[in-house]
Amino acid sequence: MNVAEKPVIAPDSLIGQRIQKKDAPEKAAGKTRYIQDMVVPGMLHAKILRSSRVHARIKSIDTSAAKALPGVHVVLTAADVPDQQPIGVARDHLPLKGERVRSQRDEIAAVAADSEEIAEAALKLIRVEYEDLPVIATPEDAIKPGAPLIHPAPLDADGRPQALPPKTPIAFAGKADNIAMRFDYTHGDIAQAEAESDVVVEDTFQLHYVTHCCMGVSGVIAEFDASGNLLMYSNTQVPFLHKREFAEYLNIDPSRVRIIQPPIGGGFGSKLDIYPFEVICIFLARAAKRPVKMVFTREEEFLASPTRQPVLLTLRSGCKKDGTLTFRQVHTLHDNGAYTSWGATTPFVMMQTFSSLYRVPACDYHTTVVYTNNPYAGSFRGYGNLQATFAIEQHMDMLAEKIGMDPLDFRLMNAQDAGEVTGQGMTFKSCGFKECLTTAAERSEYRKKHADNLANRDAPGPVKRGIGIASMLHVGGGAKIYPSDGCGTILKLDDFANVTLITGASEIGQGSETVLSQLVCEELGLPISAVTVVNNDTAITPWDVGVHASRTTFIAGNSAIGAARKAKAKILAAAAKKHGCDEVELDLRGGFVIRADSGEPLVELARLMRNLHFSDKAELVMTTFYYEPPSVHQDKAFKGDVSAAYAWAAQVVEVEVDTDTGIVKMTKVTGTHDVGRVLNRLGLEGQIEGGVVMGQGYALTENLIVENGITRNPNFRDYKLVTAPEIPEMDITFVESMDGEGPQGAKGVGEAPAICIAAAAANAIYNATGVRIFALPFTPEAVYRALRGAAPKPHWQAWKPE
Amino acid sequence: MLLTHDIEFTLNGVTKKLTIDVTMNALDMLRDVVGLTGTKYGCGEGECGACTIRVDGETRNSCLMFAVDFDGRDIVTIEGLAADPKADALRESFVEHGAVQCGFCTPGMVMQASHILDTHPDADAETIKRGLEGNLCRCTGYKKIVDAVESACCGGR
Numbered sequence: 001m002n003v004a005e006k007p008v009i010a011p012d013s014l015i016g017q018r019i020q021k022k023d024a025p026e027k028a029a030g031k032t033r034y035i036q037d038m039v040v041p042g043m044l045h046a047k048i049l050r051s052s053r054v055h056a057r058i059k060s061i062d063t064s065a066a067k068a069l070p071g072v073h074v075v076l077t078a079a080d081v082p083d084q085q086p087i088g089v090a091r092d093h094l095p096l097k098g099e100r101v102r103s104q105r106d107e108i109a110a111v112a113a114d115s116e117e118i119a120e121a122a123l124k125l126i127r128v129e130y131e132d133l134p135v136i137a138t139p140e141d142a143i144k145p146g147a148p149l150i151h152p153a154p155l156d157a158d159g160r161p162q163a164l165p166p167k168t169p170i171a172f173a174g175k176a177d178n179i180a181m182r183f184d185y186t187h188g189d190i191a192q193a194e195a196e197s198d199v200v201v202e203d204t205f206q207l208h209y210v211t212h213c214c215m216g217v218s219g220v221i222a223e224f225d226a227s228g229n230l231l232m233y234s235n236t237q238v239p240f241l242h243k244r245e246f247a248e249y250l251n252i253d254p255s256r257v258r259i260i261q262p263p264i265g266g267g268f269g270s271k272l273d274i275y276p277f278e279v280i281c282i283f284l285a286r287a288a289k290r291p292v293k294m295v296f297t298r299e300e301e302f303l304a305s306p307t308r309q310p311v312l313l314t315l316r317s318g319c320k321k322d323g324t325l326t327f328r329q330v331h332t333l334h335d336n337g338a339y340t341s342w343g344a345t346t347p348f349v350m351m352q353t354f355s356s357l358y359r360v361p362a363c364d365y366h367t368t369v370v371y372t373n374n375p376y377a378g379s380f381r382g383y384g385n386l387q388a389t390f391a392i393e394q395h396m397d398m399l400a401e402k403i404g405m406d407p408l409d410f411r412l413m414n415a416q417d418a419g420e421v422t423g424q425g426m427t428f429k430s431c432g433f434k435e436c437l438t439t440a441a442e443r444s445e446y447r448k449k450h451a452d453n454l455a456n457r458d459a460p461g462p463v464k465r466g467i468g469i470a471s472m473l474h475v476g477g478g479a480k481i482y483p484s485d486g487c488g489t490i491l492k493l494d495d496f497a498n499v500t501l502i503t504g505a506s507e508i509g510q511g512s513e514t515v516l517s518q519l520v521c522e523e524l525g526l527p528i529s530a531v532t533v534v535n536n537d538t539a540i541t542p543w544d545v546g547v548h549a550s551r552t553t554f555i556a557g558n559s560a561i562g563a564a565r566k567a568k569a570k571i572l573a574a575a576a577k578k579h580g581c582d583e584v585e586l587d588l589r590g591g592f593v594i595r596a597d598s599g600e601p602l603v604e605l606a607r608l609m610r611n612l613h614f615s616d617k618a619e620l621v622m623t624t625f626y627y628e629p630p631s632v633h634q635d636k637a638f639k640g641d642v643s644a645a646y647a648w649a650a651q652v653v654e655v656e657v658d659t660d661t662g663i664v665k666m667t668k669v670t671g672t673h674d675v676g677r678v679l680n681r682l683g684l685e686g687q688i689e690g691g692v693v694m695g696q697g698y699a700l701t702e703n704l705i706v707e708n709g710i711t712r713n714p715n716f717r718d719y720k721l722v723t724a725p726e727i728p729e730m731d732i733t734f735v736e737s738m739d740g741e742g743p744q745g746a747k748g749v750g751e752a753p754a755i756c757i758a759a760a761a762a763n764a765i766y767n768a769t770g771v772r773i774f775a776l777p778f779t780p781e782a783v784y785r786a787l788r789g790a791a792p793k794p795h796w797q798a799w800k801p802e
Numbered sequence: 803m804l805l806t807h808d809i810e811f812t813l814n815g816v817t818k819k820l821t822i823d824v825t826m827n828a829l830d831m832l833r834d835v836v837g838l839t840g841t842k843y844g845c846g847e848g849e850c851g852a853c854t855i856r857v858d859g860e861t862r863n864s865c866l867m868f869a870v871d872f873d874g875r876d877i878v879t880i881e882g883l884a885a886d887p888k889a890d891a892l893r894e895s896f897v898e899h900g901a902v903q904c905g906f907c908t909p910g911m912v913m914q915a916s917h918i919l920d921t922h923p924d925a926d927a928e929t930i931k932r933g934l935e936g937n938l939c940r941c942t943g944y945k946k947i948v949d950a951v952e953s954a955c956c957g958g959r
Contacts, residue, residue: 024897027905028912030840030880037839215844215852215906215940265842265906266940298845509904509941682900686942690903693943716849716938724934724944 003418003430004738004745006677012590014518015744018682019528022514023263023507035219035233035262036295043221043291044073046284047119048277049109049126050304051101054709055150055373056130058099063109065125071118074287075126077109081283085249086171087274090180090340092151094171095276095283101130102150102338103373104710105304107276112284112292135373137708139312139335140796142178142370150338150371151175180336181369183347185638187355187423188362193327197318199402205391206775206794207311209704210697212380213721216265217301218275222282223291229256230282235264237271237506238546239538241482245274250282261536267508268694269379270305272548273341277304302714306378307704309343310335311387314798317395323405323413327362328354328392331798334369336377343377344369346384348481349474351638353388356422357473358396358414363423373709379548381691382751385474386698386758390776393470393759397766407450407763408441411471411650418737425639428646430747432674432735436650437471443731444652444670453767462660466768469652470759476676476747477645477739478629479549486628487556488542491520491563493571493621495613497591497606499526501563502534504544505556510750511683512552516560518680519743523564524571525588526605542626550748553679554645555629557743562625570621574612575603630741645739645747648674651692653760654728657768662784664765666696666728669757673732676739676747684749688732691753697722699758703777809873813838814882822869829853831869832879840880840909844938851937854910855879861917863936880909883916892916892954899950903941911937915951925955 026032063075078084078098087093097106109126113119134148141147153161153174164173194200221233230250236242239259247254264271277294285292296304316329330351336344347367355363400410416422418431441447449467457464478485490502501520507513517531534540544556568588575593576583579602587594592601593608612619629644654668669692678684701720705712713719738745758776765783766772773786775794785791805824810817813836822831829846832838832855841864844852848863855864856878883889892915895901902908911934918925918933925933930951931944939947 018900020897021900021902023905024900024902025893027902027908028893028896029884030909030912031884032905033839034842034906036843037833213938213940215842215850215904215938217843264904266904268940298847298850511903686900686903686946689943689945690941691943694940715847716845717847721938721940722944723936723938724948725928725931727931727944730943730945 004740006736006738006745014522014528016678016681019514019518019680021511021683022517022528022533032263034216034265035221035235036216038221038233038262040221040223040291040293043293044112044114044288045116045119046110046112046281046292046294047116047123048107048280049123051104051106051108053101053130053132054104055133055135056101057133058097058101058108059129059131061109062127066111066122069118069122069125071114072111072122073290074112074284075109075122076280076283076287083251086169087249087276087279088340089342089344091169092171093276093339095279103375105375107280110280110284112288135709136178137373139333139370139372142372143368147178149175150178150373178371179368180340180371181344183351183365183367185351185355185365186363188327190327190329190362190364193362194318196320197326198321199399200316200318201395201398201402202314202316203395203774204312204314204794204796207313207387207390208776209307209310209375209706210702211302211305211307211704212266212268212270214266214268214270217296217298218277218305219293219295220278220281221291221293222285224285224289228252229258232259233262234259234278235271236261237267237508237548239506240504240543241546242274243538246282249279259538261506264508267547268381269383269548272379272546273306298716299714302719303711306341306343307375308380309346309377309384312794312796313387313391314796315391315395317399319399319403321403323403323410325358325360325414328360329364330354330366332367333796334367335374336369336371337374338371339376341376342379350384350388352424352426353385353392353473355424356416356426357392357471359416359420360423374706375711381694382755385472385751385755389470389472389755390759390762393756394762394772397763406447408437408446408469411437425641426646427641429741430645430676430737430739431648432737433471433648435735436648436672436674439733439735440650440652440670440672441469443733444654444668446652449654450767457768457770462658464657464659464768466655466657466764466766467652468760468763468767469650470756470763471650472648472752472755474647474752474755475549475643476554476647476749477643477741478551478555478631480629480631480633480642482545484628485545485551485555485631486626487544487559488626489559489563489624490542491567491623493567493609495606495610497526497530497609499524499531500534501531501560502541503556503560504541505535505552506544506547507535508547510552510687511680512547512556514683515553515680516556519557519560520564522744523561523568525590542624550647550750550752553746554742554748555627557746559625559627561743562627563623566623566625567621570623571605571608575608644741645676647747647749647752649752649756651756651760653757653764655761655764655768657765657783659769659787662780662782662787664700664778664783666700666761668729668731670731671753672735673749673752674735674737674747675749676742677736677745678734679744679746684734685732687749688753689730692730692757693722693727695754695757696728698754699761699776700778703779807870809870811872811874812876814878814885824868824870826869827865828867828869828872829864832864838879838881842906842909844907851914852907852910854913854937856913856917861914880913883913889916892919895950895954899946899953901942901947901950907937907939911939911947915954918951919954923955927952
C-alpha cells in the first residue's frame with residue numbers, strides 16, 4: 001500500500017480551500033479571446049465541401065467555377081495534394097477524399113477566400129459526380145459474410161488487389177475485412193468459474209451515439225513564415241503529440257512546427273486526435289502563402305466532430321449464493337464509423353472495469369471494432385467506461401436480486417480494497433471504494449428508499465419513485481499509453497517574488513492553471529495571485545503528453561511541485577547562508593522566509609530574491625522538473641499497472657418515472673468520490689457537477705440520431721442537452737484516501753463523475769417500475785414503450801471471429 | 803449586388819452610425835464589423851444563448867436578429883456590462899461561485915443573469931433556472947451558475 005498520512009494543515013494552507021479560477025474574471029467580462037475571436041493580419045477564411053453521399057465513388061470533381069469566383073484564393077481537392085498522408089490511429093484516413101467517400105462528413109474540397117461568405121459561395125460552385133455504393137449502416141451488417149468493404153484494396157489493371165509493400169497504411173493498401181481493431185483479454189478459468197456459479201445472468205446492452213457539444217465550435221489558424229516554419233493556433237488537447245504528427249504529415253522537421261493554444265471553449269476528449277480540417281487548413285495556408293482560419297458552424301460541429309462510440313455489448317455474469325462474484329464474460333461490437341480515431345481504443349478502458357472494478361476470479365473479454373459508413377468515434381470523457389459501467393452495474397443489481405441480497409451489500413462484499421492486485425495486474429494503493437459506497441448510500445438513505453419504492457410500486461398514481469446505485473473505477477494517476485506519460489515544468493521567481501509557472505499541461509476550462517498555482521504556492525508560501533501561468537505554446541512550455549485520462553492534476557501537479565521544491569531548496573539554502581543557520585530550520589510562509597519552529601519572519605522573500613540577484617555572485621531562482629509517473633505499459637495480454645493511482649466513486653440516482661408519459665425526471669444525485677485529497681474544493685465540485693449533468697444527458701436526453709449513415713439532428717433544437725431547470729439536486733462528498741504518489745495526496749477526477757449516472761439511472765428506473773431497460777437513452781418514448789412491453793430487448797448473437 | 807442600409811443605434815452607451823449589408827445578422831456585425839468579440843457564436847439559431855445581448859433592456863439572441871434591426875435601439879453587450887460598475891457584483895459572483903469553466907457560454911450567461919437581476923431582483927433558485935433555460939453550458943452542470951445569480955440577487959436585496 002502506498003498511502004500518505006494526512007498532514008496537519010497549516011492555518012494559511014491553500015489545500016482544500018475554495019480557490020477562484022484564475023482566468024474567470026477575464027471570461028466573465030467577455031475579454032477572453034478564443035480561436036473564434038482571433039484575427040491574424042492578412043488571414044484568409046476557409047470552408048470545406050463535404051460529401052452529399054454516405055458511401056460513393058467520386059467520379060469527378062469540377063472546381064473551375066469556384067476558382068473563378070472573385071475573392072477566392074485557393075481551391076484544393078485531393079488531386080492538388082498528392083503528398084497528403086493518412087491521419088488517425090490506424091492511418092486509414094486521408095484528409096481530402098479523391099476516390100471514395102465513406103461517410104456524410106467526408107471532405108472533398110476546401111476553399112480559402114477573402115471572407116467566409118465568399119468561401120461558402122465558392123463551395124456551392126463545386127460540382128461533384130458520385131456513383132453510389134451500398135451503405136453499411138450497422139456494425140452487424142459490417143461483419144456479415146460478403147459485406148461490402150469500407151476500405152477495399154485498390155485494384156490493379158487486371159482487377160486484382162494491388163500488391164503493396166508491407167506496412168503500407170490502410171488508406172493506401174485497404175483492408176480485406178471491415179474489422180478495424182480487436183481486443184481479447186482473459187484472466188482466470190471461465191469454464192470452471194461458471195461451473196461454480198449458482199446464478200448466471202446474460203443480457204445484451206445497446207449504447208447510443210452522443211457527441212461532445214463543446215460550446216466553442218472547432219477552429220484552427222495555420223500560417224507559414226518566410227522560412228517555411230508552421231505556426232498553428234489550435235484547440236488541441238495534445239499539442240506536443242500533434243507537433244510531431246503534423247510534421248510527419250507535412251514531411252518537415254518537427255522543430256519547424258509551433259502550436260499555440262488560445263483559450264479553449266471546451267474539450268471533453270474531443271480534441272485528442274488530428275482531424276482532416278486541421279490538415280486541410282495547413283494545406284490551404286501552404287498554397288495561399290497567407291494565414292488561413294477555419295471555424296466550424298454548429299451544424300458542421302455535429303456532423304464532423306467525433307462521437308462517443310456506440311456499442312452493442314453482451315455480458316454474462318455469475319455469482320455464488322453467498323454473494324461471491326465468479327466470472328464475467330463479455331463480447332462487444334463497436335461501431336467505429338468509417339475511419340479509426342481514439343474511439344476504437346476505448347476497449348482498453350472498458351476491460352479494466354470488467355476485470356477490476358469488483359473482485360472477479362475470471363474475466364473473458366472480446367471486443368471487435370468494425371468499420372461502417374457512420375460518423376467516426378473519438379475519445380470522450382470516460383473513454384468507454386460509461387458503456388462498460390452501464391452493463392456491469394445493472395448486472396450487479398440483477399445478480400443481487402437473484403440471490404436475494406441487498407444490492408449495496410452485494411457490492412460491498414465484492415468491492416476492491418487498498419492493497420489488492422487485480423487479475424489484470426492493476427495495483428490499488430489508495431482505495432476508498434467501500435467508503436464511497438457506504439457514504440453515498442447513507443447520505444441518500446439508499447436502503448430505506450430502495451425498500452420504500454419497491455413497496456410503493458403498485459400504489460395508485462402514474463408517478464413512481466426509484467433509487468439506484470452504481471460505482472466506478474477509473475485511472476486517477478495518468479495512463480501509460482505513450483512512451484512517456486510525463487509533464488515538464490519550468491519555474492522562475494522574479495525580483496518581487498512573483499512566480500512564472502511554465503507548464504506543459506493544457507487548460508481546457510478544467511482549472512489546471514489554478515490547481516497548479518495552488519500547489520506551487522503551497523510549497524513557496526505565496527498567495528495564488530503571485531503566480532502567472534504560461535501553458536499554451538510549444539515553443540515555450542516543456543513537453544506534456546496532453547490533457548486526457550484525468551491526468552493533469554496528478555501528473556502536472558507532481559511536476560509543478562517538483563519544480564517548486566527545487567526552488568524552495570535554493571531559496572532556503574541562500575537564506576540559511578545569509579542568516580548563519582541550517583536550512584532545515586527555515587521555511588517559507590506568507591511571502592517571508594520564516595523560522596520553522598517559531599514562525600518568526602526572517603526576511604521578506606522578495607527582498608531575498610533581489611539580494612540574490614544584485615550581488616557579486618548574481619543569481620536568479622529558476623528551476624525545472626520533469627515528472628514521470630511510476631506506472632507501466634501493459635503487456636501484449638493487456639496485463640499491467642497502467643496508472644499510478646486509481647479513482648473510485650459511487651453515485652446514487654433518484655428518479656421519478658411518469659408511467660403515463662414515459663418521462664423520467666432525475667431528482668437527485670448523491671455522489672461520493674475518492675479523490676485522494678481535495679485540492680481546490682470549488683474547482684473539484686465544478687468538475688463533479690458538470691460531469692454528473694453530462695452523465696444525465698447521456699442517460700436521458702442526448703441522442704445523435706444516425707439513420708443509414710445520415711445524422712438527422714445536427715442542431716441543439718433536436719439534440720437535447722440538459723438545461724438549467726432539469727438538473728437534479730446534487731449532494732457531492734469526497735473521500736480523502738491520501739494517495740502516496742499523488743500531489744498532496746490527490747488523484748485525478750475529470751472523467752469520473754460522468755461514468756455512473758446512466759447505470760444508476762437504469763437501476764433507479766427498475767426500482768421504480770420493475771422494468772429494466774437495456775438500451776440508452778431513456779427518452780420518454782423509449783421508457784413509455786418499455787413500460788408497456790413494447791421495447792424489444794437488444795439482441796445480438798455474440799459474434800466470435802474465427 | 804450588395805444592398806446596404808444606414809443605421810444608428812446606441813452601443814454600450816455610445817452612439818454608433820454604420821452602413822451595413824441588409825442580410826448581415828447582428829451577431830456577425832458585433833463581432834466582425836464592430837470588433838466586439840465578447841458575444842459568442844454557439845449555434846446561430848437561437849438555441850444556445852451564447853450570443854445573448856440586451857436590446858432596449860430585453861435579452862435577445864443576437865444571432866437571430868438582423869443588424870438593421872439595431873436601428874434606433876439601445877444595445878448592451880458583455881463589453882458594456884463589463885464597464886458598468888453596477889454589474890461588478892454579478893460578474894464577481896460568477897467568479898466567486900465557480901460558475902466559469904471553459905467560459906465560452908459565460909458572457910451570454912452573465913447577460914441573461916443581468917436581465918434576471920433587473921426584472922426579478924428577489925428571484926429564487928427555481929426562477930433563476932427558468933430564466934437561464936435558454937443558455938446552454940456544457941462544463942458546469944449549471945449549479946454554480948445558479949448559485950452565482952442567486953447570490954447576486956440576494957446581495958442586491
